[in-house]
Amino acid sequence: MGHKHKFAVIGLGLFGSAIARKLSAKGAEVIAIDNDENNVENIKDDVAQAVTLDATDKKALLSQGVNEVDAVVVAIGENFEALLLCTVYLQEMNVKRLIARANDAQQRKILEKLGIEEILSPEDEVGKVVAERLINPSLLSMLQLPDEYEVVEVKAPKKAIGRTLKDIDFQRRYELNVVTIKRYADSEKAETKCHVIGVPDPETVISENDNLLLFGKVKNIEKFIEINE
Numbered sequence: 001m002g003h004k005h006k007f008a009v010i011g012l013g014l015f016g017s018a019i020a021r022k023l024s025a026k027g028a029e030v031i032a033i034d035n036d037e038n039n040v041e042n043i044k045d046d047v048a049q050a051v052t053l054d055a056t057d058k059k060a061l062l063s064q065g066v067n068e069v070d071a072v073v074v075a076i077g078e079n080f081e082a083l084l085l086c087t088v089y090l091q092e093m094n095v096k097r098l099i100a101r102a103n104d105a106q107q108r109k110i111l112e113k114l115g116i117e118e119i120l121s122p123e124d125e126v127g128k129v130v131a132e133r134l135i136n137p138s139l140l141s142m143l144q145l146p147d148e149y150e151v152v153e154v155k156a157p158k159k160a161i162g163r164t165l166k167d168i169d170f171q172r173r174y175e176l177n178v179v180t181i182k183r184y185a186d187s188e189k190a191e192t193k194c195h196v197i198g199v200p201d202p203e204t205v206i207s208e209n210d211n212l213l214l215f216g217k218v219k220n221i222e223k224f225i226e227i228n229e
Helices: 014-025 037-043 058-063 080-092 105-113 127-135 170-174 218-228
Strands: 006-010 029-034 049-052 071-074 098-101 118-120 139-144 149-155 177-184 194-197 210-217
Touching: 006 014, 014 029, 014 037, 014 127, 029 037, 037 049, 058 080, 071 080, 071 127, 080 098, 080 105, 105 118, 149 218, 170 177, 170 218, 210 218
Parallel strands: 006 029, 006 071, 029 049, 071 098, 098 118
Antiparallel strands: 139 149, 149 210, 177 194, 177 210
C-alpha cells in the first residue's frame, strides 16, 4: 500500500481501544484520544500517538490534526452528549470520513439526523471487523470463519470490471472462490433492486455495479483488492 493510512480514534473504552489496536496492528498510523489519562496510558505503547484531551474542545482536536486523517472513529461510550458535540465539531472541520458509535436505536436515530452515514452499534463490538472496513473501504461486510477464512462482500474493484471470472482466475491466482455476485441496476445502491447471480459461471463478466461475495483467507482477499484497485 503506497499510502500509510492515518486514523484517529476518540474514546478509548474497550471498543475504541480494540479498534485502535487492530488498526495499528494492520500498519496504520493511529492517534488515540481520551479524556481519561489511565485509558491513554494503557494504549500508548500500541499506537503511534496517544493523547489525553477533552474531545468536546474543538481547538484541542484541531491541535492534534484530526481534520487531516483518513477517518475518525468516535467511540465515546458513556457520555452521549460528549459524543454528539465531538461529532458536530468533526463535521465542521470537514473530516474526510466519520464513524460514530450508537449504543441504542435512539442514539442511532439522532446520529442519522446529524447526517452521519457510518454508525457502529454495540453488535459491532468486534474491533477487528471495523478495522478491516476502515482500511479497505471497499469491504462491505464480513463473515468470519475459523482458521482465518472469511466470506467478504466487496465492491468490484476497478481493474476487475469488464473481465470474466475465468480471466481473473480467482482460484489459481488468488486462492479465492466467488460465491456469488450481487448486481445492482445502477450505482445508487441504496434504493435499487439488487439481483443475485446464483453460482456464477466462468464466463460471467464483472460489471461496474457488482458486489462480489468472496470466500477465502483474509490475506488473499486483501491481496485481490490491492492488486485490482
